[in-house]
Every structure is written in C-alpha cells, then in structure tokens.
C-alpha cells in the first residue's frame with residue numbers, strides 16, 4: 001500500500017515536471033518590447049536570419065525546400081512559421097536555440113506586426 005502510494009506520487013511529480021518543462025519551452029519570451037528599439041526586418045531581423053538561418057534556408061541550401069529566407073518577401077511568407085520554430089519551440093537553428101537577446105528581437109518584431117523598416 002505504502003509503496004504504491006509512493007509510486008503514484010512519483011508518477012504525478014514526473015508528469016507534472018514534464019508537462020511543465022514542455023510548456024516552458026513553448027512560451028513566448030517575457031520581454032518588454034518598449035526596451036528594444038527598432039525591431040524591424042531591415043535593422044535587426046535580417047542580420048539574425050542571415051547569420052543563423054540562410055546557410056541552410058537558401059537556394060541550394062539543405063533546407064531550401066522548407067523555405068528560402070534571403071529577401072523580406074521570402075521571410076514574410078514564412079514569418080509565422082519562423083516565429084514558431086525559432087522563438088516558441090526553439091527547434092531552429094537545429095544546432096541549438098538562438099541567444100535570448102535575439103529571440104527577444106524576433107518576438108518584438110512579431111509584436112510590432114513584422115515591419116520591414
């Protein structure tokens with residue numbers, strides 16, 4: 001009896017922990033966008049994408065079929081998907097999540113309505 005109670009308690013704790021960590025990974029960053037000036041494509045987003053994504057997401061790159069991110073028009077087409085993968089799920093780039101400061105910029109770019117300038 002005691003053992004099964006302990007087992008049930010452990011199971012609940014581990015379910016709780018795994019649900020929680022899952023939730024945490026997919027949360028939008030808690031950043032005050034008024035502290036990040038000029039989170040626009042040309043000023044701040046393009047350099048991030050050029051550095052961290054275009055190596056694969058370009059014509060002839062290994063992720064060409066998943067989306068080419070070389071121009072604003074290309075990136076606009078995929079903006080929500082880019083946000084999901086790089087900001088919420090942190091599944092891209094595949095080598096590991098972007099630094100928080102860059103995730104915050106992408107988040108604030110979305111909050112501003114994905115402006116070009």
Ligand code: HEC
Nearest residue numbers: 049052053055056057062063066081082085086092093094
């Ligand atoms: C090392 C190569 C590489 C880099 C760098 C890279 N990607 Fe990808 N990306 C891939 C590959 C390969 C796929 C397709 C397989 C997959 O989904 O894992 C993909 C798929 C995607 C998808 C579609 C995922 C889906 O499930 O439909 C998005 C969106 C994406 N990448 C965004 C990005 C963003 C944003 C960056 C930069 C922050 C980035 N990727 C950097 C290789 C890369």
